[in-house]
Amino acid sequence: MFFKDWPAVFHIIICAVISYIVLFIFIRISGKRTLAKLNAFDFVVTVTLGSTLSSMILKKVPLVEGFVALITIIALQYLLAFLAKNSSKMEDMINSTPTLLFYNGKFILPAMKKEVITEEEIYSEIRKYRLESLEDVQAVVMELNGTFTVVKKSNKVGPSSLDDIELEH
Numbered sequence: 657m658f659f660k661d662w663p664a665v666f667h668i669i670i671c672a673v674i675s676y677i678v679l680f681i682f683i684r685i686s687g688k689r690t691l692a693k694l695n696a697f698d699f700v701v702t703v704t705l706g707s708t709l710s711s712m713i714l715k716k717v718p719l720v721e722g723f724v725a726l727i728t729i730i731a732l733q734y735l736l737a738f739l740a741k742n743s744s745k746m747e748d749m750i751n752s753t754p755t756l757l758f759y760n761g762k763f764i765l766p767a768m769k770k771e772v773i774t775e776e777e778i779y780s781e782i783r784k785y786r787l788e789s790l791e792d793v794q795a796v797v798m799e800l801n802g803t804f805t806v807v808k809k810s811n812k813v814g815p816s817s818l819d820d821i822e823l824e825h
Contacts (some may be wrong), residue, residue: 758796
């Protein structure tokens with residue numbers, strides 16, 4: 657239960673070191689996007705890479721098969737990111753859109769219902785930004801990757817970070 661034998665321990669150490677180095681090299685080659693978690697697909701890639709690495713270290717799959725899996729996952733992620741960048745239809749299929757949950761002092765109930773978000777969760781996100789008064793909050797947005805962004809009110813005129821978000825009623 658706690659210990660099998662020394663050869664098994666050494667095997668795990670060797671596999672862990674080799675797998676870690678290979679994954680590090682693959683990620684350096686493929687770019688920062690591989691671990692960016694910009695959208696749901698990027699999150700799936702990150703989880704899949706971790707699961708594959710774990711399987712390699714724990715001898716569930718041979719190293720070469722694990723390396724092929726890592727290369728395949730990273731190549732698919734890169735391919736889909738490339739297609740999304742070059743095709744608005746593919747971008748719409750792959751990426752969701754940000755959702756406005758709170759705007760100008762009002763909760764947007766249809767959007768909150770669609771995303772299954774409560775007022776308490778929005779208040780919590782506002783507090784994370786160290787804001788007490790809702791008067792200081794222009795908007796709360798659920799981003800593509802499921803994280804929240806709280807946008808403070810501003811006196812500035814011109815383009816806004818909210819320009820790409822549709823207001824749902």
